[in-house]
Amino acid sequence: KNQVEQSPQSLIILEGKNCTLQCNYTVSPFSNLRWYKQDTGRGPVSLTIMTFSENTKSNGRYTATLDADTKQSSLHITASQLSDSASYICVVSETGNTGKLIFGQGTTLQVKP
Amino acid sequence: GAGVSQTPSNKVTEKGKYVELRCDPISGHTALYWYRQSLGQGPEFLIYFQGTGAADDSGLPNDRFFAVRPEGSVSTLKIQRTERGDSAVYLCASSLGRTRVNNEQFFGPGTRLTVL
Numbered sequence: 452k453n454q455v456e457q458s459p460q461s462l463i464i465l466e467g468k469n470c471t472l473q474c475n476y477t478v479s480p481f482s483n484l485r486w487y488k489q490d491t492g493r494g495p496v497s498l499t500i501m502t503f504s505e506n507t508k509s510n511g512r513y514t515a516t517l518d519a520d521t522k523q524s525s526l527h528i529t530a531s532q533l534s535d536s537a538s539y540i541c542v543v544s545e546t547g548n549t550g551k552l553i554f555g556q557g558t559t560l561q562v563k564p
Numbered sequence: 565g566a567g568v569s570q571t572p573s574n575k576v577t578e579k580g581k582y583v584e585l586r587c588d589p590i591s592g593h594t595a596l597y598w599y600r601q602s603l604g605q606g607p608e609f610l611i612y613f614q615g616t617g618a619a620d621d622s623g624l625p626n627d628r629f630f631a632v633r634p635e636g637s638v639s640t641l642k643i644q645r646t647e648r649g650d651s652a653v654y655l656c657a658s659s660l661g662r663t664r665v666n667n668e669q670f671f672g673p674g675t676r677l678t679v680l
Contacts, residue, residue, distance in 0.1 A: 494671030
């Protein structure tokens with residue numbers, strides 16, 4: 452069973468519009484939650500990292516939220532650009548000595564002009 | 565170098581052959597990770613090195629997979645008797661620091677392995 456579930460699986464929006472991607476996880480306890488952006492044919496690039504005590508973190512037009520009680524996170528993209536077209540992956544880090552990263556399957560976002 | 569580099573970028577091989585995938589981490593990063601990413605999926609953990617030693621190899625799928633990091637820098641992922649199911653993108657990442665917790669991992673571009 453995947454411990455990190457993302458929705459939607461894919462999304463198409465028009466340039467300039469906002470969108471929100473969802474992440475539900477069952478990893479517990481966890482150390483931090485990360486959102487990565489992965490362009491086609493490239494490795495993932497970190498957007499935000501939040502510890503369990505943080506509720507929100509922004510990086511430019513990207514804003515991530517975290518509700519550790521309900522084990523949910525979201526990534527909100529404001530005023531989308533064509534370059535936002537990519538896969539967005541939610542990643543939860545186990546706590547303790549392992550610190551292993553558990554990856555979601557990603558949401559593929561396509562921004563159209 | 566400026567980032568994590570991986571070679572080759574693409575590798576096509578025949579079933580049953582042996583392959584080696586190379587990863588050059590960011591200079592000074594003590595931790596190195598290998599992941600495997602199938603089409604439409606998120607990366608899956610394979611192995612984690614701290615320095616020269618494999619601190620966690622619990623993600624290696626079977627004994628055909630092996631990885632080394634003899635000098636604590638460059639790492640090589642080795643796959644013996646390749647199978648078609650091994651076809652995937654193999655990602656390498658490195659991080660600064662002696663633990664995995666809260667250390668940001670920087671990913672390379674990956675090696676796309678195709679087993680015919």
